[in-house]
Amino acid sequence: MPVEVDPDAAREAAARELADPAYAAAEPSFPQQVFERIGRFLGDVLSAVGDVAPGGLVGAMILLLLAVVVFIVIRLRVGPLARSLRSDVVTVDRGRSSEDYRQAAEAARDRGDLGTAVRERFRAIVRELDGRGVLDERSGRTVDEIAAQAGQRLPHRASELRAAATLFDDVVYGGHPPTEAGYDAVAALDTALQAERPAMAAR
Structure with missing residues (x-):
């Protein structure tokens, strides 16, 4: 069932x-x-x-x-x-002085090549900081590394160094059109750093 x-x-x-x-x-x-x-x-x-x-x-x-x-x-x-x-690498020739780079920058500006002027003036800063012991002398640094290392040693110039590094990066690697005002800012920072020899020489 x-x-x-x-x-x-x-x-x-x-x-x-x-x-x-x-x-x-x-x-x-x-x-x-x-x-x-x-x-x-x-x-x-x-x-x-x-x-x-x-x-x-x-x-x-x-x-x-x-x-x-x-x-x-x-x-x-x-x-x-x-x-x-x-990597935004900045290379400098150890056989050239910071003054060599400054002269190259001014010559480029005089002929209207602001991109080269910005690049060479920033390299003048790097070479200057190398010679003062603010940066360790090595190749292959990026703009960010340069700004960070120099800013630690020169905190009162940290913001200017970052601005100059950003401008270099934008002009050389980013393809942004350079301006005279931008170049003048980098040149002014370079001039100011030259006047700070005693402060930069101290470890």
């Missing part, structure tokens, strides 16, 4: 069974569920692209890789990433 099961009793029995903690522990966590759904979505997208792309799934992956490469190349050439990878 078949056993008749009351529907309400069956629902109650099922609810009691599913309320067992063992079932909850066996379920995947919320993050796991999210990752699984993302994985399924990406799989569906790649599968759909693979159906229409030349070469199937492999072709789709190659196209995706090429798109990423193109994006990176564009960012390297025109985006903020380009600036960070160039």
Whole structure:
């Protein structure tokens, strides 16, 4: 004889069974569920692209890789990433004095080449600070490192040093158009630093 099961009793029995903690522990966590759904979505997208792309799934992956490469190349050439990878390095020739750089800066300004004038005048500052022992003599420093190190030794000039470093960075690496006012500010800082020999000589 078949056993008749009351529907309400069956629902109650099922609810009691599913309320067992063992079932909850066996379920995947919320993050796991999210990752699984993302994985399924990406799989569906790649599968759909693979159906229409030349070469199937492999072709789709190659196209995706090429798109990423193109994006990176564009960012390297025109985006903020380009600036960070160039590192904004300031190089100075130890065979040239700070006065050599000043003369080069003034000559560039006289012929209207303000970009070169800003670059050479900032290098004059770096060479001056090198010779005074404010900066340690090494190559490959970035403008930020120069401003930070010199600012620690000359705290009353820290803001001016940061401003000059930013201007150098913007003109030389950022492609910003230089101005006479900007050059004059860097030159004024250079002149002021020359007059601070006693203060800079003290460790």
